Amino acid sequence: NKALRGAIQSGDLSTDRFFQELLRLIYRFLFLLTTEDRDILMDPDADPEAQSLYREGYSLSNLRERARLRRYWDRHDDAWQQLLITFAGFAAGQPRLAQPALGGLFTPDQCPTLEQAQIANRYLFNALFKLCYFEAGRVLVRINYRDMDSEELGSVYESLLELIPQLNVEGQWRFGFMGDETGEGSGGHARKLTGSYYTPDSLVQELIQSALEPVIKQRLNENPASPQEVLLDIRVCDPACGSGHFLLAAARRLAAELARIEAGADQPSEADYRHALRQIVRHCIYGVDINPLAVELCRTALWLEAIEPGKPLGFLDTHIQVGNSLIGVLDPQLLQQGIPDAAYKPLTGDNKSVAAALKKRNKIDKQQIQLLKAHNTELAVCAGGLEELPEENLEQIEHKRAAWQELMQGAACQDEKLRANLFTCAFFVPKTEENAERVPTNVELAALESGEPIPDAMQEQIAELAEQNRFFHWFLAFPDVFDDKEGGRSGFDIMLGNPPWERIKLQEQEFFAFRSPLIAQARNKAERSQRIKWLSRGRLMAELHPEMAVGNEPDVHEINVYRQFVNARYSAEGASAFVRLSGRYPLTGKGDVNLYALFAENFLKAVRPSGRSGFIVPTGIATDDSTKDYFSAISSGNQLISLFDFENREAIFPGVHRSYKFSLLTLGAPSDAATLAFFAAQPTQLRDSRRRFHLTADEFALINPNTLTCPVFRSERDAELTKKLYRAAPVLVREAAEEAPEQNPWGIRFQAMFHMSADSGLFHTYEDLANAGATETGATWQQTDQRWFPLYEAKMVHQYDHRWATYETDGKTSRDCTLAEKQNPEYYNRPRYWVDEWQVTLRTARAPKPVLNAAKKEDAAKVEIALRTWAAGAALLLDDRATASKLLKVESAIHGDDLFAGDQTAVAREAEEMATLWPMSEMEYRQLAAHFEAGGDVWLLTRQLLESRRPKYLLGWRDICRNTDVRTLIASITPLSAVPGDFALIHSTLSGINKACLLGNLDSLVSDYIARQKVSGAHLKMFHMRQLPILHPESYDQDNINYIVHRVIELIYTSHNLKPFAEDLGYDGEPFPFDPDRRHQLKCELDAYYAKLYGLSRDELCYILDPADVMGEDYPSETFRVLKNKELKEFGEYRTRRLVLDAWDKLERGELA
Structure with missing residues (x-):
């Protein structure tokens, strides 16, 4: 095979193209093995002798039988030559062998290099043997x-796509796959590495039932006189089609219905079904995938499924296309808005000055961009006509192919394509000095609209990047589907799929698999990064294999590969910029964008108003803050038909972690209420009506008014009980809406004080402080006038217990605090780190941001300006204009209603706004005025002021949690200290007594139960907390306060370092004893009391404690199962249940106060 080696060595045949030909060869094998075994390949009316000749001499089945006999495994190539005759017969038809003209997969352009090569029998039969046989014990099974x-x-199809080819041309040539040498396999392919997994058919069928079935039923009911035409007019698309699993399922369902109607019988014949299936695939099925190999595999799967004996393989090029579904223009109206200025935001390697100049150049009158719609209408009409062309023989198929190519290459399509490519390309062209003239802007877009040409170099750049990044413009790829004329289709009838679940980023391992296996095979990211650095200098081989290095000159090939890597990385950044800034994804193109969220928006927008979408995505699409705009749109717009959530605990997706949650999401025409189910493990559980519940748009808004995201109920009873709780109490913080101000009755402000990684430079270990000569004093360290506060991590805290866990002095070993330690009021748990007191003050003091920011930067001048402005505002609010004038160093003047004349008016307003947001007492602002007048030290003043305005203790909750833990919502009081983000803080403007009531509410079983309906992952975030139904502070009367505060203070104040909290509640005695039984009793009494305050019945409280008590052991819900099991093991009973219900009964009898 010298010609093959020469083509590879010269670069005329890339590893990728060689792999594509090999895959097509495997596709041919799979196609022939299946159709021959099913006896659906030949025309039944073909010459029997010719059929016999094919079967006995030229069929793949014949070669399969020879493959199991080792005597045929020789060095001759007669088997390959026989196969070439077989392939040629199916390419154009061969009557002497009864071979129909299939075309498609068998045309000469599919495997041109391989068909010119020689393959020895031993290699061919070895490959065929592995495709056709396996050993079960000692038995050979076909x-x-x-x-x-x-x-x-x-699964066979998808396993082929897992392969990442590698070609070693050093020494003995060897073609293989990544991982062959280590025995590990590639472990992923172009789709696996982007988070897509083969979808079990049980899940596909659920989406067929929820998305496709209702559309079929509706269309047939609306058009009883023409059912065949109605079915063939349904358009189904999978925008990340892979091997075509969803498309095959949809085709089978539509074909079954069409065959039944055409045959006029409930049980149509196999021939009727195959004829119907061929029509459905030809007219109804569409797909897109970024991976060309996946697209070819999808076409092969459809050909195999829809083959009709004696007829050619259908023309699928127009329906199953290669492209990046997410990058490009879906709706041409996007072009009418022009290229946004944000397209010129600098990316890695861009020149900021060039980017700024391009942004300025882009700012033209948007009215100059008047995109015409006539072009797309013309395309749609022509494309619609092509769809009706027959496909009964190869000549007709070639005529259809030529007509389609003529349409796509015509002026109408090419003009539209250039506009769409130009718009998209603005995000992908590097903004460098040498490239500045090739970066498109609205100037060029407007030129195209007026029929003027754009520079050739720019047009070449656009074409190159469009091909490289596989831009996909939906309205041009499928013009008959996206016809925008009145009454036109304007989208698909059905969208189905399981899109990738990963973020937009360059997959380094995949990128280098073809180009530099030495990098792809690195053991970890650190090693891979080092090898990339060597590659950039052309020194990779020299560093790894110095014995093979030739001279000291950089390797030009390696440097070229690195340049390709830099370009690919830039393309990934460009894609990220496009989805966030182009305007195509207003609902999901935000933050750290995930592919599944973008696809979800595509599923929403690419369907016509009367259609439906059914797809699989992580459950975060409905519950996460990052996708709240998307879920709000579909829930408030009544487009959510159903959402069925699964936990992967029974490995529906074997390659995904068992705790991962995903959902079957169905969208469609407005629906009065959505059907939901959560925590299913298998699709069969969705049949249990107790698991399913319904929510209207108003109920989504009731439960999550800020985000309009989805609560996660295990059962219908959970949904109804939660709705009752939300009607009993307002959410903690209701964010401002368009016509309504914020409702924040507790005066709440949330805070994440320190970030464990970003602020790590501020953290000091025990060893650091000891070596610096500081002295440990209780929970803090001290050195002259400097103190360090402990960093309370969330795991050190539990409900009503700030001494839950401690670290040893090594800062690595952690453990639970012992009972003896907790019973010692002098004991302080030790953290892993300590933080300078001043850093804590800067983050906790109640002061305006200008003051705090200037203090953090140690900018004395700005600190003084900010303090003067703040104090002047306080003076103005008390009508003390004289003091305000001195503070602002201006003369007081009456100018209309303003204090200051001219430019000073704005300063006065700013001062008043600052003091309104951050109130300051008269004593404070007078002290500041006197200090400045006396010329005092601004830093001493600032420190004293801020320390006086910091809280004496902190209230917060543990961010890390699960809805299956002993408790999910874990809140507590801690001493004033440093805390990381995993212990989120709640600052309230209300009194200590109010805070005690708030803490009791948060730590109650009722609040915990609600939190479990909100948390789908491992974090209880601030957006969750804002939307918990918390009793209004004015709902507490004095009896309520007495009952709650006495119990909360006894639970909290067990250590001297929380004396400030006790004093805030009016208690000046010693800390309370830490008695576990007494503490549990108090908690249960609070749980019962809060259940009454929420208006629950005893049965409802029983349900919260354990649904099985009320609904039976088989009820598909759980609340505090882990707590129950823990107590059954420790105490022999569910102690919490008994004590809470006892407390309820005593409250009913008036025995508790």
């Missing part, structure tokens, strides 16, 4: 392709 179902075939 793979049954005839009866292989779609799921089994699908």
